[in-house]
Amino acid sequence: MSTLFWIKGPRSSDTGPGEREEMMVAARQHLDESGADEVVRIDVPGRGAGEEGSGELRAELQPAVPVLQSGSLFGDKQALFLVDANNLQKTEAEIVTELIKHRDQESVSVVVLSEGSVPAPLSGFLKEAETTTVSKMWDSQAIRWLNSEIRKRDIHFEPGAEKAMIQRFGTDIAAMSTALDQLREQSGPITAELIISHFKNRPEEHLFYLTSAVGAGKVGESLRRLSDFLVHGHPLVVLAMYDNEVRRRVLASTAPDKETFKEWADVKGNPKWAETLWRTRGKTPDSTLSRAQDAILRAERTLKGAPEELHTVTMERLTVALCRWL
Secondary structure (H helix, E strand, O other): OOOEEEEEEOOHHHOOHHHHHHHHHHHHHHHHHOOOOEEEEEEOOOOOOOOOOOOOOOHHHOOHHHHHHHOOOOOOOEEEEEEOHHHOOHHHHHHHHHHHHOOOOOOEEEEEEEEOOOOOOHHHHHHHOEEEEOOOOOHHHHHHHHHHHHHHHOOOEOOOHHHHHHHHHOOOHHHHHHHHHHHOOOOOOEOHHHHHHHOOOOHHHHHHHHHHHHHOOOHHHHHHHHHHHHOOOOHHHHHHHHHHHHHHHHHHHHOOOHHHHHHHOOOOOOOHHHHHHHHOOOOOOHHHHHHHHHHHHHHHHHHHHOOHHHHHHHHHHHHHHHHHHO
16 A cells, blocks of 8 residues: 555646645545544745755754654654645755655655645655646536535536536635535525625635735725635635735746746746736835745644634734735
8 A cells, every 4th residue: 555645736827726625635535544643744835935944944844854754653653744845945855855765654654745746856756656636627627526516415506506606616616615515504496696696706806806905005905805705715725825926026026037037936928917026026125025924924824723713813914914015
C-alpha cells in the first residue's frame, strides 16, 4: 500500500473554490485511509511570504522535520499533509525531498497538494507517488456533480433549476454544496425562481467586486461585500483571494521587467489586471506589502485555530487594514 500521495491541481490561475474543494476532498480521503493517529498539516507560504527560520527552511515548514526524521516515538502512525507545495523555494524543495525519501514508510504517510507543478527535485520524486490529478472544472462538469448531489440528497429540482444553480455558483462546488443543504430545508420543489431570489450573486462576482473595492480603498463597500460573501462562503476563500492579490503586487514590485513579472505570476496573454498591476507597481511600499502578508498569515492562523465566532471580526479587521495599505 502506498504511503506517498500527490494531489495535483490546475495551476494557481485556474484553481477556483470548486477545484480547491475537489483537491481537499481527495486529500482528506488519503489521510483517512492512511490510518494515521496524528496528521501534521503544513501550509507552504507564497513567494516572498513566511517567517525566517533557523536554517534553510522557513519557520512554517520546520514542524515537518521531526515528523519525517523520527516519526512517532510511541509507534503510532503519523501523516504529513503538505499544502501548496508549489510555493516551495528551490532549496526547500531539495530538503523536503530528501526528508520524504528517507522517512520511515511504515509509520509516516505523506500527502502533497499543489496547484500545478512543484519545484525540482520534488517534481521528479513525486513520479513515484500515487497521483490524483484535478483538472480545471468547467460548467458541464459542475452540472454533472450537481445532478449527482441532487440525487444523493433526494431534492426535487424543477426544470431549469439546475441551470439557475450554475448561473449563480458557476463551478464553486463548495458553495453549491452549502446552498444544497439550505435548499434541502425548503418545502416543495426547487424552482429556478427560488434559486435566483435566494442566492443573489455568484461567489466569483462577490470576490471580484470585493477585490476592486479593497484595491480602491473603499472601506464601507468592502465590508458590505465581505458580509454578503460570508453569508454562504467560507472566510478562507476570501483570505486566499487577499493572499493572491498581495502576492501579485509583490511580484510586480520585485520583477526586473514586465515579461519576468508575467512569468512569475503565471500570466497568459494580456489580462487587464496584469497590465494594471504592472503600471501601478511601486504605489505600495515593499514594507507595507510585507506588513500585509504578515497580517494575512496571522489571520489564517486565527481562522484555523480560533473559535468560529472570531472569524468574521478577524476578516473585517484584515479587510479594513488592506483597504488602507493597498
